[in-house]
Amino acid sequence: MADPLVAVADATADAAHSPEDSPTAPPPPATPGKPGTLWAISDIHLSFKANRGEFEKLLPRPNDGLILCGDIGESAEHLHEAFKKATACFRQVFWAPGNHELYTLPTQKEHGARGEKKYEECVEIARQYGVLTPEDDYVLWEGEGGPCLVAPIFTLYDYSFRPAHVKLQDAVDWAREENIEATDEHLLHPDPYSSRVEWCEALLARTEHRLAAAVAANPGVKTILVGHWPLREDLVKLMLVPRFCIWCGTKKTEDWHNKYNAKVVVSGHLHVRRTDWRDDTRFEEVSLGYPRQWQECKDRGMDVNDLLREILPGPVKPPPEERGITKWRRYG
Template structure:
């Protein structure tokens, strides 16, 4: 993996985020092409840009043209090895994506965490990569029976066929290595900046209780790991950004704001499109963002847009 460091101007304005832009879909690709310029602002791309290097190039070229600084963390779709595409698999596919990001000056989980000095700062922007380990499951379901349990309700992630864990034996093993890696990186940043809050960005939700899938509840298996359940507390997170669920929501837990910022497949933002809204309206303001509520807790806010 290339060790060259991104050279980007650090913003003084606002920080925005969006996930799951899935530009393989023509409607999403057209919507992304209409991203407006945000001089002085930063953007977090929180995974699931697309499946190919060409998807990444298109997304990064547009994002870096419109925002002063861009951060990216991978989703499951970036890690796919398609039957008709490149044969690069697993960790090597991730490394290839990191190299593409660096060509555009996009910060990745492999780069040093940056201190945000713009509006709502100072804070440490920490994009991470954890994957999942099937631990988001009922207590009575064993690890061995987890995927068969999901199949009972005709639920199975495409990851089971396209997301390979090479060189690790399983995705659970890869997840464990990643959790250890980014746990250590967050600890080191906390030791270096003990008084600063974190903005943690990870494609998969950090907490099981933030996954609500009304129509496909057993898809929860592929939505994260219980190993990260208390990271927002351990690392003094001001905001945790995630995607993956294609259900935009804001939650407050102990004074920490959790933001699910997905665009999703075209059907997931059709109501916005019907109102002539697109990615510019769905972009979520992370910093400075809303004031922390009294007591640090609020009921879930389900968001149609922004």
């Protein structure tokens, strides 16, 4: 299954980002004494002109924070554009990478960074704007619904979201039987690791170490786990392309919401906005997606501000008998 984004992204990926566009304005001033709200959105895919125009409609929320949960775009230009706008509107911005940020596009084949180096380039851009990444210390969000420790994480996937009868070495061929193949197989390189599975294993070990240390250092404080890929296989429901599931996470994070004291787990990747509860943890999928996937909202007079998802304080916890029911969300 070809990804329609890639051709568009490839045409613009090498566009230069001029020094004049670097951040110069400070974040908007906060109102003293007013508790902030923590919002999230992912998969804004700035390769699409419609999505770029939409993201520019973000309104200032100087007391609030914003989580950008991966798939901003494929180029440095996309990251600069998103971080510049987000930090101009929000007091604090968090980012976790998606697969698209990690792509090395065909136009960059000879000179572009690959794998871990590409990720490091993204982190460096984020730091130019004061955006917090999985490489930074987790910070305590003390706004409304807090205090909570906000933890951006980078986990990748290991093809384990597959039926028991499908062997790891057969997983991609199993997806191809239904004409499904992620663009990652061609553009997301694992360098210096031998495979994406090996890179995923290294990321999981490092992330678990950091999360365990953070929870131990903050006894009783809930966390907000912020990553692009879903942490649980049972939250991956892709009706039109079910075998795409193998590129959607790893079974090794199944219990992280309990293990690391999560109040909320925030993810994207699926382009299907939904809210779920597992145990006492709320799971939020917060994708914007491709233009056709939010066109209905636009037709109803909504814009990107209506598509931000409130993470904290968030909705009221439903009664126990309703927590197993997925709430499908058309907007925020």
